[in-house]
Amino acid sequence: MxxxxxxxxxxxxxxxxxxxxxxxxxxxxxxxxxxxxxVEDLAKLTDEAQASKQFQQWLDVQSKFHxxxxxxxxxxxxxxxxxxxxxxxxxxxxxFDRQVQAGEEAIWIWAPIITDKCPECGNSPSYHERTDxxxxxxxxxxxxxxxxxxxxxxxxxxxxxxxxxxxxxxxEAYGQTxxxxxxxLEVTDVIGVxxxxxxxxxxxxxxxxxxxxxxxxxxxxPVVEVVDRENRADLAxxxxxxxxxxxxxxDCDDEKERSRREVEAEAVAxxxxxxxxxxxxNAAFYLAAWDGDAPETVRDRLDRISKTAAEVIDAxx
Numbered sequence: 001m002x003x004x005x006x007x008x009x010x011x012x013x014x015x016x017x018x019x020x021x022x023x024x025x026x027x028x029x030x031x032x033x034x035x036x037x038x039v040e041d042l043a044k045l046t047d048e049a050q051a052s053k054q055f056q057q058w059l060d061v062q063s064k065f066h067x068x069x070x071x072x073x074x075x076x077x078x079x080x081x082x083x084x085x086x087x088x089x090x091x092x093x094x095x096f097d098r099q100v101q102a103g104e105e106a107i108w109i110w111a112p113i114i115t116d117k118c119p120e121c122g123n124s125p126s127y128h129e130r131t132d133x134x135x136x137x138x139x140x141x142x143x144x145x146x147x148x149x150x151x152x153x154x155x156x157x158x159x160x161x162x163x164x165x166x167x168x169x170x171x172e173a174y175g176q177t178x179x180x181x182x183x184x185l186e187v188t189d190v191i192g193v194x195x196x197x198x199x200x201x202x203x204x205x206x207x208x209x210x211x212x213x214x215x216x217x218x219x220x221x222p223v224v225e226v227v228d229r230e231n232r233a234d235l236a237x238x239x240x241x242x243x244x245x246x247x248x249x250x251d252c253d254d255e256k257e258r259s260r261r262e263v264e265a266e267a268v269a270x271x272x273x274x275x276x277x278x279x280x281x282n283a284a285f286y287l288a289a290w291d292g293d294a295p296e297t298v299r300d301r302l303d304r305i306s307k308t309a310a311e312v313i314d315a316x317x
Contacts (some may be wrong), residue, residue: 027152033107034078035071039302040295047216059267062306066313070299070306072109079107085166092156097108098163106154124149125150126228147246179234180276180316184243187315188224193246195224195239199225203227209225210238212245222246237273240312247308264305276316 061077062070064084088106092098120135128140130148153250158166181197188195194216205211210226224242229235244265250260293301 006027007239027108031075032112032153035074036295037039039074039299056266056270058302059270059305060274062309063271065312066271066275066306068109068306071301073306074302075109076107078106080157083107086155087158088153088155092161092163096164096166098158098161100156100161102303104156106156108152108154110150111153112147113149113151114145114147116140116143117214118143122146153199169210180278181232181239183316184236184239191243191247192221193224193243194219194221195243197228197235198225209234212250212257219252222250233273233278236276237269237278239266240272241269244308244310247311248304260301264301264308267305268309268312271305272312275309275313 010075058074058077061083062068062073065073065076065176068076076086086109087096089100091126113124115124117124118133118135118140119138121128121131121133122131122133123139125225128135162314185195185197191213205225205227208227209229210224212222212224214223215221216223224239226235226238226242226248248264248268249258249261252261
């Protein structure tokens with residue numbers, strides 16, 4: 001896997017390159033710059049095949065780290081695209097009895113800073129003193145704790161460590177595709193949709209494999225309908241795709257924006273399907289619908305994809 005900032009869009013990506021952040025004095029700025037460059041390059045790419053490839057590579061990382069923000073999974077992709085499980089140095093040592101091997105380079109991501117927070121300006125006490133904020137109704141020691149910012153923090157992939165094997169996760173319930181279909185149907189209340197699998201003989205939506213076109217008159221939730229089929233992996237993927245439609249743009253009336261969010265729904269289905277072990281290797285992402293989007297709009301789309309996929313995954317798990 002190559003990073004988008006290492007070559008121009010028209011060059012052949014014949015080698016695998018990664019980025020590292022070494023200088024602690026400028027690390028935070030470099031991390032921000034690399035994220036900006038990746039998103040801007042994705043927004044500018046005119047080679048549809050290359051854009052699809054870069055997008056799919058990020059989705060592959062997101063499927064492994066669904067509870068990470070879009071910008072953190074982008075940072076992992078840029079530095080260690082083959083990563084599968086990451087944790088801090090002390091977490092590996094204290095909780096898993098594994099040691100980071102000598103000479104391994106850290107993977108840098110953003111960690112939240114949680115501390116006492118000014119109710120007015122939202123800064124920590126030390127930063128509050130340097131601002132023009134005049135809030136003095138309560139003393140800093142009486143402020144509630146909250147998010148005041150982010151700082152670079154180092155993590156390492158399991159491949160960079162050695163020691164005790166990780167405990168086996170209880171994944172058998174979702175290891176079989178039939179189990180995933182049932183699990184998806186069981187969490188519709190959590191996700192906020194109604195869903196049903198329709199026998200082929202009762203299907204009235206032509207060649208579509210799934211739809212999300214109306215609200216239930218009794219629950220007012222979006223109604224997802226998918227046609228039953230023997231291919232259970234495809235059935236599960238369709239359910240996920242239609243769940244994403246319901247979450248992303250059920251009430252979106254702008255036809256142009258709806259077509260753009262179709263890519264987002266397909267991306268969510270890809271992340272969730274891959275996370276639960278379904279074969280999605282043949283997926284292709286056609287990003288022409290995003291042509292003309294500013295980098296900040298693309299960034300919003302990546303955030304929306306990340307959060308929606310995490311919502312579905314967390315509900316099932």
